[in-house]
Amino acid sequence: MKITDEKLFEKLKRRLRKSRENLTHELSSIFPRLTRFEEHVWEKVEEILLGADVGVTTTIKLVSNLKEKVKRGELKNPPEILEYLKGELITILRKEEDVLLKDNQLNVFLIVGVNGTGKTTTIAKMAHQVKQKNLKPILCASDTFRAAAIEQLQVWAKKLDIECVCHKRGANPSAVAFDAVHAALARKANVLLIDTAGRLHTYLNLMEELKKVKRIIECEAPKANLKTLLVVDATTGHNGITQAKVFQETLGIDGIILTKLDGTARGGIVIAIQDELKIPIKLIGIGEGLEDLREFNPDEFTEALLSE
Amino acid sequence: MFDLLSSRLNETFRKLRSRGFINEKDIDETLREIRLALLEADVNFKVVKDFISNIRGKIEKTEITKSLTPSQQIIKIVHDELVELLGNTPQKVSYSSKPPTIFMLVGLQGSGKTSTAAKLAYFLKKQNKKTLLIAADIYRPAAIDQLKTLCEEISVPFFSLGPKTSPVEIARKGVSEASSGFYDAVILDTAGRLHIDKEMLDELLRIKQEVHPHYILLVVDAMTGQDAVNIASSFNEQVGIDGLIMTKLDGDARGGAALSVKSITGKPIYFASFGEKSNSLQIFYPDRIASRILGFGDVLTLVEKAEEVIDLEKAKQIEDKLKKQELTLEDFLSQIEDLRKMGPVNQIFEMLPGLDKLKSNDTRVDEKYFVRTQAIIQSMTPEERKNSNILNGNRRARIAQGSGVTIQDVNQLLKQFEQMRKIVKQFGKINRVPFGKKFFPFMK
Numbered sequence: 001m002k003i004t005d006e007k008l009f010e011k012l013k014r015r016l017r018k019s020r021e022n023l024t025h026e027l028s029s030i031f032p033r034l035t036r037f038e039e040h041v042w043e044k045v046e047e048i049l050l051g052a053d054v055g056v057t058t059t060i061k062l063v064s065n066l067k068e069k070v071k072r073g074e075l076k077n078p079p080e081i082l083e084y085l086k087g088e089l090i091t092i093l094r095k096e097e098d099v100l101l102k103d104n105q106l107n108v109f110l111i112v113g114v115n116g117t118g119k120t121t122t123i124a125k126m127a128h129q130v131k132q133k134n135l136k137p138i139l140c141a142s143d144t145f146r147a148a149a150i151e152q153l154q155v156w157a158k159k160l161d162i163e164c165v166c167h168k169r170g171a172n173p174s175a176v177a178f179d180a181v182h183a184a185l186a187r188k189a190n191v192l193l194i195d196t197a198g199r200l201h202t203y204l205n206l207m208e209e210l211k212k213v214k215r216i217i218e219c220e221a222p223k224a225n226l227k228t229l230l231v232v233d234a235t236t237g238h239n240g241i242t243q244a245k246v247f248q249e250t251l252g253i254d255g256i257i258l259t260k261l262d263g264t265a266r267g268g269i270v271i272a273i274q275d276e277l278k279i280p281i282k283l284i285g286i287g288e289g290l291e292d293l294r295e296f297n298p299d300e301f302t303e304a305l306l307s308e
Numbered sequence: 309m310f311d312l313l314s315s316r317l318n319e320t321f322r323k324l325r326s327r328g329f330i331n332e333k334d335i336d337e338t339l340r341e342i343r344l345a346l347l348e349a350d351v352n353f354k355v356v357k358d359f360i361s362n363i364r365g366k367i368e369k370t371e372i373t374k375s376l377t378p379s380q381q382i383i384k385i386v387h388d389e390l391v392e393l394l395g396n397t398p399q400k401v402s403y404s405s406k407p408p409t410i411f412m413l414v415g416l417q418g419s420g421k422t423s424t425a426a427k428l429a430y431f432l433k434k435q436n437k438k439t440l441l442i443a444a445d446i447y448r449p450a451a452i453d454q455l456k457t458l459c460e461e462i463s464v465p466f467f468s469l470g471p472k473t474s475p476v477e478i479a480r481k482g483v484s485e486a487s488s489g490f491y492d493a494v495i496l497d498t499a500g501r502l503h504i505d506k507e508m509l510d511e512l513l514r515i516k517q518e519v520h521p522h523y524i525l526l527v528v529d530a531m532t533g534q535d536a537v538n539i540a541s542s543f544n545e546q547v548g549i550d551g552l553i554m555t556k557l558d559g560d561a562r563g564g565a566a567l568s569v570k571s572i573t574g575k576p577i578y579f580a581s582f583g584e585k586s587n588s589l590q591i592f593y594p595d596r597i598a599s600r601i602l603g604f605g606d607v608l609t610l611v612e613k614a615e616e617v618i619d620l621e622k623a624k625q626i627e628d629k630l631k632k633q634e635l636t637l638e639d640f641l642s643q644i645e646d647l648r649k650m651g652p653v654n655q656i657f658e659m660l661p662g663l664d665k666l667k668s669n670d671t672r673v674d675e676k677y678f679v680r681t682q683a684i685i686q687s688m689t690p691e692e693r694k695n696s697n698i699l700n701g702n703r704r705a706r707i708a709q710g711s712g713v714t715i716q717d718v719n720q721l722l723k724q725f726e727q728m729r730k731i732v733k734q735f736g737k738i739n740r741v742p743f744g745k746k747f748f749p750f751m752k
Contacts, residue, residue: 050353053533056344115556116418116529145584147461148454155449169457200559204675233418237350237533239561260417263502264542265535 042067045085052305053237053265055272062088086302092275093298100255100282101130101191106184106224108192108217112210112251113231114243115198118259120149122231122285123193124156125293131160135190140180141166142173142213145197153195163187173197173209174216181220192224201246210251227254229282234260234267244273259285262292266305339364342386349564349601352537355571363389387598393567394594399551399576404522408440408491410483412519413553414512414543415527417500420555422451424527424581425497426458427589428553431579433464437492442482443468444475444515445499455497462586465491475499476514483519496521503542512547523550525578528565530557536565537572544573554592555581562601635729638693641685644678683711684721696722 042063049059066085069075075084101107109126111119123139130137139157141164143149150166157164165180177194184192196213199206217226230253232240247253258267261284270281281296339360346356366385403409411428413421425441432439441459443466445451452468459466467482479496486494498515501508516524526540526549543549552573554566557580566577577592685693687710692699699707699722708715 047353050347051534053535056348114531114559116420118418146454147457148450151450151453152448159449200556202559233529233531235416235529235533235535235539236531237561237565238348239350239531239559240533242560243531263416263535264504264538265533269533 045081048306049268052268053240053272054268054305055238055241058092058272058275061275082306086306089271089302089305090298092271093281093301098280100227101135102225106192106221107190108181108184108194108221108224108226110194110196110214110217110226110228111231111257112196112228112247112253113198114200117198117231117233117236118285119143119198119231120152120156120195121288122257122259122283122293123153123195124160125285125290126283127156127160127162127191127193128290129293130191131162136188137162137191137193138180138184138187138189139164140177140192140194142176142180143195143197144169144171144173144176149195149197163189174212177213177216178220181217181224185221201243201250207246207250214251228252229255229257230279231257231259232267232270232273234258234269235263235265236269238269238272240269241272241276244277244279248277248279253279255280255282257281257283257285257293258296261285261304262287267301268305271305335364335367338382339367342382345602346564346567349562349603350531350533350536350568351564351601352534352568352572355537355568358571359389359393359567383602387595387602390567390598390601391595394570394598395576396594398591398593399578401523401578403437403492408483408486408494409437409523410494410496410519410521411523411525412496412498412512412515412521413525413527414498414547414549415500416502416529416539417448419500419527419529420581421445421500421527422454422497423458423584424553424555424579424589425455425495426462426464427581427586428579429459429464429495430462430586431589432493432495433462438490439464439493439495440482440486440489440491441466442479442494442496444478444482444496446471446473446475446478447499451497451499458586475511476518479515479519503539503546506546509543509546516547523578524548525551525553526569526575527553527555528569530554530563530565531559531561532565534568536568540569540573540575544575549573549575551576551578553577553579553581553589554597557581557600558583558588562603563597564601566597567601636694637685637688637696637725638690640725640728641682641693644682648678648682680711680713680717681721684708684713684718687711696725 045066046059046063049062050056054062062085065088066075066081069084070081075081100109111123113119120143127137127139139153139162141150141153143153144167147169150169154164154166163183165176165183167176167179173196180192180194183189194213194217196210197206199210201207214226214228217224228251230244230247232243236243244253244256256270256273256279258270258281261267267284273279274281281301284294284296284301286292286294342363343356343360346359347353351359363382363386366389367382370381370385401409413425413428415421422445429439429441441455441464443452443455445455452471456466456468467478467485469478469481475498482496483494496515496519498512499508501512503509515521524547526543528536528540532539540549540552552566552569552575554563554577557563569575570577577594577597579589580592580597582588582590684707687707688699692703692707704715704718708718711718
């Protein structure tokens with residue numbers, strides 16, 4: 001989804017201002033006192049990354065890389081190390097050129113994730129932004145499991161004045177998706193947003209259910225631009241990697257939406273996800289307002305990540 | 309990705325064994341392994357730091373270097389220390405002498421407050437407490453509907469004034485209704501909010517001042533990473549919490565957040581939630597979570613689950629048969645049925661120590677395997693089940709058709725069954741329980 005808004009990332013930027021000084025300060029406060037790079041210096045760098053949830057494996061990899069560079073004399077002082085680290089992170093997070101929203105065809109976004117990551121809210125935000133571009137979105141309430149999930153989506157649909165395809169609670173999620181795809185095609189909608197029930201990736205039968213929903217969409221709208229997007233909560237720790245891995249293996253994931261970045265969590269787990277699984281981050285959620293869903297920007301994200 | 313701490317430590321020590329002694333450096337390496345395991349379990353890095361220096365002190369005191377099984381001993385020290393930190397005994401809820409006892413649930417968006425509210429209500433109902441649920445989340449669309457639906461499912465009374473009344477007002481009226489209706493307990497479901505949202509935290513404070521809850525419980529998602537400490541300390545400082553509820557423990561998150569928040573706030577963890585069903589809220593057992601954080605599985609919960617579903621008489625019979633080496637397909641079937649009654653097979657296997665290694669090898673346990681096996685055995689005649697030797701080609705073809713599988717599947721099952729019988733024979737000879745105390749030195 002292409003979002004061209006000039007007042008980008010206000011909340012993130014507030015944190016950014018402090019970022020550079022902070023980390024540099026922290027690193028330089030250790031370095032001058034030392035004649036050589038001792039183990040606990042690296043422990044400090046590790047802690048900065050781990051503290052942002054970058055994950056143990058990726059952190060160790062990054063730090064041993066830095067160590068190697070310092071040993072070879074390629075990096076000499078804290079600012080250099082910081083710049084290099086930032087560059088490394090940006091490389092991992094390299095931006096994908098592929099845009100989510102394609103013109104002249106139906107775009108189907110299947111929104112999946114574990115419980116409580118903010119799938120329904122994200123869908124409302126996406127629908128709002130699609131509408132802002134004078135395109136036609138349709139919602140599909142395939143979360144037929146959680147109590148009042150359908151009502152929640154309907155409230156949003158009403159607020160945004162868009163159509164929402166839904167069945168009763170307990171209905172077959174694939175059947176709802178089937179109807180929604182046909183509704184979207186018949187009404188010449190541009191975007192179909194499918195809300196699914198939150199599920200822990202450890203329940204195989206629920207993962208199978210999602211696979212079926214996806215199969216139905218592929219069958220019924222073969223020409224549509226179908227993207228399966230995994231919603232990940234920025235407060236998630238290492239489990240985020242497992243989530244992404246299992247969803248990727250069973251369902252296939254085209255991108256990640258990182259939500260709840262407006263708290264103090266820095267969402268570093270997406271770096272580990274990118275590093276280990278190569279799933280690109282597409283959008284980030286930075287607040288409760290309908291405007292608070294933004295296109296992912298690796299540079300800004302990295303700056304914010306390394307801030308205290 | 310979750311390396312088993314024990315196997316990693318064993319690996320470290322295996323290398324050492326050839327040398328025959330352990331020095332300071334070896335202990336450093338061991339502590340580094342423990343540090344990584346805790347970090348992978350999402351324990352906050354500051355908490356890990358203190359924890360490790362604590363452990364170092366303990367290890368030095370016990371003269372671990374002279375031990376013959378240093379890895380086991382270190383694990384025991386780590387485990388005990390974890391249990392100690394998490395609070396030795398399960399927390400009991402004490403009810404107010406002047407009812408109703410008021411529980412107020414607070415937390416971030418999506419941590420599971422509303423579901424937990426219903427589960428807690430069900431828990432209290434089971435304890436014969438007359439409980440009223442109050443829906444004070446007026447912000448999230450349809451949150452009130454959600455709680456109402458859940459209340460209807462578990463038949464617990466529900467109180468709401470709709471989304472137009474202020475949460476403080478809803479809380480006040482709800483509690484006064486509970487008092488006049490002679491309720492024993494009240495559960496207050498509040499809207500999810502960020503721990504840095506001053507305005508929303510003030511609202512919680514106003515509710516607190518209005519109704520004076522006996523328990524303000526912070527609902528924490530087990531999957532939470534490093535930020536758990538910020539969340540918990542912020543809620544604690546600005547609103548004041550009495551304890552915690554951990555949710556979504558039915559996933560494979562190791563739940564290190566429990567340790568982080570406990571050691572930062574000092575507040576006890578009262579409950580843990582293990583699933584989507586209303587009966588999935590349980591009392592929090594520190595030793596079980598400690599095992600889980602270390603990647604040891606949750607054997608005690610498994611034993612409890614097994615006790616719930618397994619008929620002791622029947623188990624005894626099977627045990628006798630095992631000893632006499634007369635295991636039949638019929639027994640095999642009833643064991644599979646018992647196993648499946650305990651819940652999703654994957655969840656059970658996760659509780660077994662050592663088996664999460666299976667998962668990392670991408671050999672996930674397929675629930676369908678058990679369904680298929682059940683179907684195959686059920687397609688056999690009683691005689692065939694008792695004596696698998698009579699299963700000739702004809703019979704196998706009939707069974708395959710009857711259970712909707714191929715003959716190869718039937719053959720495979722019979723082969724596996726034969727192998728199992730062989731293993732059982734060996735067990736009979738050794739006459740030892742596979743999961744004895746020796747297996748887990750740290751268990752009481």
